[in-house]
Amino acid sequence: MTEVRSDRLTGGCQCGAVRYEWTERPTHASVCHCRMCQKASGQPFMAFTGGRREHMRFTRGAPRLFKSSSLAERGFCGACGTPLTYGFEGTGRISVTMCSLDDPEAVRPAMQYGVESKVSWFDTIATLPAERTEDWLPAETATRLVSHQHPDRDMGR
Ligand SMILES: [Zn+2]
Ligand SMILES: [Zn+2]
Numbered sequence: 001m002t003e004v005r006s007d008r009l010t011g012g013c014q015c016g017a018v019r020y021e022w023t024e025r026p027t028h029a030s031v032c033h034c035r036m037c038q039k040a041s042g043q044p045f046m047a048f049t050g051g052r053r054e055h056m057r058f059t060r061g062a063p064r065l066f067k068s069s070s071l072a073e074r075g076f077c078g079a080c081g082t083p084l085t086y087g088f089e090g091t092g093r094i095s096v097t098m099c100s101l102d103d104p105e106a107v108r109p110a111m112q113y114g115v116e117s118k119v120s121w122f123d124t125i126a127t128l129p130a131e132r133t134e135d136w137l138p139a140e141t142a143t144r145l146v147s148h149q150h151p152d153r154d155m156g157r
Contacts, residue, residue: 034114
């Protein structure tokens with residue numbers, strides 16, 4: 001079963017031009033390794049959580065849309081490029097990218113799709129040497145870093 005920690009989930013893109021909320025909890029969550037998800041994200045896979053379209057609404061801005069096939073549409077922020085949504089024609093459902101949620105741990109994927117395109121090194125990621133950001137980012141440089149990322153919450157709410 002998909003695990004969802006909170007009923008009201010909010011999220012948005014990196015720059016904050018597009019913000020959304022779920023008025024009811026998404027009903028499913030999954031990762032997809034398919035070649036279209038790889039290309040759309042520029043990454044090995046995409047993670048989505050979704051539910052009925054009428055249960056998700058944009059509270060600020062709206063994504064630009066790219067019809068990635070005759071049957072599917074992908075939304076992204078036109079200002080910063082963050083991939084945000086996925087919709088498959090005729091389903092009445094919409095999905096959002098899981099880590100565009102303000103709480104990236106709010107939902108856990110319960111299924112993998114498109115495994116025929118899974119990159120060969122995906123399953124070895126957890127065995128790679130690992131370090132935290134502060135392990136490689138010099139403290140002096142960190143003090144000069146000013147984030148332009150929208151905070152993980154709605155402003156003024
Ligand atoms: Zn943006
Ligand atoms: Zn896919």
